[in-house]
Amino acid sequence: MTTLLHRRHTAEQLNELIESAPKSLVALNDDHRRSLSARFRGVASNEHRRVDAWSVERAGQPSTPFRWGPNTARRTIGNAALRRVAFRPELLICDAVHFEIDDLLLRAVSGSARAGSLGHWLSCLNHPALALVSAEAMNWATQLMEAAQGLSYPWLIPASDAYYDVATARTTLRGRRDLVVERDASRVIIRLRAGAPGKSAGPGLRSDMTIDALANADGIAPARFIGLWPEAGVLLSVDGTMSDLRAGARDLVRTAVVQRRTRLAIAA
Amino acid sequence: MTLLLPSSPLNVVDALRGDRTARPLADMTSASGLRAQLEDGIYEIIGKSNPASPLIVRASSLRQPGATTDLSFLAIGRIRGVLINQLLRLHCVGEHVDHAFEEAVDAWRAEAGANELLNRLEQMDDDERARLATDVTAHSVTLLRSLGPLPSRWMPRSTVRATQRLAAGNVVLRDVIDLMMGMNNAHSACVVLLDVTTSPLDEAAERTMRYHALVETLRTSIVPLRTSAFSTATGELWSTGVDHELLTRSYDEVLDVIDQLWKSQ
Numbered sequence: 001m002t003t004l005l006h007r008r009h010t011a012e013q014l015n016e017l018i019e020s021a022p023k024s025l026v027a028l029n030d031d032h033r034r035s036l037s038a039r040f041r042g043v044a045s046n047e048h049r050r051v052d053a054w055s056v057e058r059a060g061q062p063s064t065p066f067r068w069g070p071n072t073a074r075r076t077i078g079n080a081a082l083r084r085v086a087f088r089p090e091l092l093i094c095d096a097v098h099f100e101i102d103d104l105l106l107r108a109v110s111g112s113a114r115a116g117s118l119g120h121w122l123s124c125l126n127h128p129a130l131a132l133v134s135a136e137a138m139n140w141a142t143q144l145m146e147a148a149q150g151l152s153y154p155w156l157i158p159a160s161d162a163y164y165d166v167a168t169a170r171t172t173l174r175g176r177r178d179l180v181v182e183r184d185a186s187r188v189i190i191r192l193r194a195g196a197p198g199k200s201a202g203p204g205l206r207s208d209m210t211i212d213a214l215a216n217a218d219g220i221a222p223a224r225f226i227g228l229w230p231e232a233g234v235l236l237s238v239d240g241t242m243s244d245l246r247a248g249a250r251d252l253v254r255t256a257v258v259q260r261r262t263r264l265a266i267a268a
Numbered sequence: 269m270t271l272l273l274p275s276s277p278l279n280v281v282d283a284l285r286g287d288r289t290a291r292p293l294a295d296m297t298s299a300s301g302l303r304a305q306l307e308d309g310i311y312e313i314i315g316k317s318n319p320a321s322p323l324i325v326r327a328s329s330l331r332q333p334g335a336t337t338d339l340s341f342l343a344i345g346r347i348r349g350v351l352i353n354q355l356l357r358l359h360c361v362g363e364h365v366d367h368a369f370e371e372a373v374d375a376w377r378a379e380a381g382a383n384e385l386l387n388r389l390e391q392m393d394d395d396e397r398a399r400l401a402t403d404v405t406a407h408s409v410t411l412l413r414s415l416g417p418l419p420s421r422w423m424p425r426s427t428v429r430a431t432q433r434l435a436a437g438n439v440v441l442r443d444v445i446d447l448m449m450g451m452n453n454a455h456s457a458c459v460v461l462l463d464v465t466t467s468p469l470d471e472a473a474e475r476t477m478r479y480h481a482l483v484e485t486l487r488t489s490i491v492p493l494r495t496s497a498f499s500t501a502t503g504e505l506w507s508t509g510v511d512h513e514l515l516t517r518s519y520d521e522v523l524d525v526i527d528q529l530w531k532s533q
Contacts, residue, residue, distance in 0.1 A: 010296070010489045011453070070379055094361060094420040128371040129378030131363035132354070138361060139425045142451070149453045196431045232431045233487040 002247045003239040004202040009228060011150030017237050018153055018181055018188045021224035025186055026242050028219035033167070036214070036249055040169035043256045051259070052174040052211075053204040056251045060258025068121040070129075070136040075192075076118055077101060077133065078140030079178060083157040085145065093145060097137045101130065143230045144178060144192050154182045162208075162215035173252060175211030186223040196232035203251045205238045210248030213240070221245055280414045280498055280505055284449065284460045285422075291456040295491035298512055302519060303434075303486055309523045310435040313530050322433075322440045323529040327463075327479050330521055331472040343388050344396075348403055349466050350376060350385065352500055355408045356446060356464055357426040360418055368408035369401035407466055407500035414503055422449040430487045439526055443483040450493065457493040457510075459484070465497060469504050473497040478518035481510045491515070 007013040040049075054063070066072070081096035091099075104119040113119030122130065148155050162175035179190035189212055191205070205227045213221035221240035228235055238244050314323075351372035358365055358375060365371055373389065380386060392400065418424040428448045432441040450458035461480045465473060474497075481495040495514075496507035508514065 008489055069381075092420045093423060097361075125378065126374050127363065128354075128358060128375040131358045131361050132375045132378050134361040134363075135357045135426050139428065142423050142425055146451055146453060149451075195429075196433060231429045231487070232433070233489065 002202070002206065002244050003237075003241065004205075005235075005237045007235040007237075009147075009230065009233045009235050011147075013235060014147065014150060014190075014226070014228070015152050017224065017226055017235060018151070018183055021183065021186070021188050022239050022241065023186075023223075025223065026213075026221045026240055026245065028213050028221065028245065032219070032249075033214070036253075037167050037169050039249075039253045040166045040171045040256060043253065043260050045170055045256075045260060047170075049169075049171045049256060049259065050174065051171060051207075051252050051255050053176060053207040055259065056207040056255045057198065057200040057204040059200070060255040060262065062259075062262055068118060070133045071194075073118055073121070073133050074136035074140040075178075077104075077137035078144065079157050081137060082141045082144050082148070083159070085141075086157060093138055093141050094134075097134050097141060100137070101134060140192070147190065147192070147228055147230070148179055151181060153188075155179050156182075162212045164211055164214040171256065173211045173214065175208040175215065177208065177212060183223065186220075188224045188226060189222045190226045190228055193227055193229045194231060195229065197227065197229050197234055197236055201227060201236055202238060203247070205236060206244050206248035207251050207255075208248075209238055209240060210245050210252065213245055279416050280462070280496075281416055281418060281422075283505055283507055284462065284494060284496060286494065291458060291493060292509075294452070294455060294457045295512075296489060298491055298515065299485050299489040302482070302515055305519060306434055306486075306522070309519070310439050310526060313523065313527050314435065314438060319438055319530070319533055322438055323526055323533075324440045324442060325522055325525050325529070326442050327444070327476045329525045329529075330475040330479055343385065344400060345466070347385055347389055348400065348407065351404050352407050352411060352464065352466050353427065353446060354379070355404075355411065356415075359412055359415060360424045360426040360447065362417070362420075365408065365412065369404045372404060372408070410503050411464065411498070411500045414498065414505070418449070423451050424449050430483045432483060432486045441483050441486070441522065443480060445480050445484065448484075452488055452490050457491060459488075459490070459492040461492055461495045463495075463497040464500060466500050468502050469497055469499045469506055473499070473506065475518070475521055477506065477508065478514055478521065482515050482518040482522065485510070485515060 077100050080100045081093060084096040085091050085093060104122050107113045108119040108123035158177050158180050162177060164173045176191055177189045178192045181188040191208060205225050209222055209225035213219060223240050224237050226235060226237040354372040354375040355365060355368055425448045428445045430443045445461050446464045447462040449460045452459055461484060463476050463480060477495040477497050481492055485491050492510050494507055495510055498505045
């Protein structure tokens, strides 16, 4: 049986969700990894496949091609800015966002940013558009900081999302994570989301959690994975149990199957 | 020709900040009661029936249905409103605005991509465009002079969205707050909401202020300190502390709107 808890978003409720996360930790072993790899191999693909919680939530249906915009850039810049603030608490969010954008622009100017990267896109923007990106990133970082500052446990902003390349299946899984909360020997992951949760929010969280467990060197799953929707004031969480991890893995494979069917239909 | 005073007689940020020593404690208990009241009120209106599509309440739903309106003027008014909002967003991150109209249009293009209003702007002839540019410039001067620099320590955020689902998702309250300052982690109430409008302030602006406070309370479960409205047309600022009475008035207004929406379905 899978888990899905719904709470109103307050600092108390968030701390309570972290506190009440399962104490026993679940780990994925080599057999689990081999089994997942076999299932993905069973879904033939001519090209490298990328699956994430977003594609799971959309049930594998194709979405509009990704393009950088203030809305898509805000998470990367906002998280990086908050990471700066965590290292240098005297820094204001506004300044941290500006420093982050300056760094990205510097990378683009020095030729280190590849075409299509965030830095490259930023370098093509005019001043008002850059300011708008800053405004969006500030909103994101402030929401995340508001959540983080209310936590009673140590937290950190991960340097990157969780990536797992499924061996011999030409498949990369990407699990998004915004805050990692350390609780004793376990970890609770928080993911910040825009808008309001839909019906597929639970499977999305489970997929993110499964990918995070797969990306962990020891295969240890987070004790709990919390989705935070500040715009709706809602918290949803799934537990790091074996049944939730299995459900997450099943959803990832199903998504790959639907993606393949859709591609075949388009090709036909 | 537009004549401007050398400085604005009013500093909006100072007015919003108010007396720091007189701030009330953060009210974390009213939200659950208001939510329950709203759920009960909605149940009395729609009962157990499921509307074909959710009833969506927005700040604009609280405005009085106007008399006959020229649609072309309406579009220009909306474009002006969007452009002033873009300038507010730029000001919020400390961007110095030299050419208000051009910079606002650039920011809007970056944010929205192609849309109906933007197409309308592109289709304007030179004369119409120049008129709009002058209008936007005048409004922006009022806005930027009255606001003054926004202190970064107040964590100014622009275009903050909120969505609240009620009655099992049959009713959705949607809101966008133009400017929000302060954070909810303090013991005392310190979040301030500001609605910026290009129209003169009227009763509808009051209802919008109350609606912002209600939705923010439901969203965060904490009652904000102050809700305000600023008109770039007149330079007027209306600001009021948020208390239970104000939230209850907004609750009544929201139920009226839901009743109208339900009857019109």
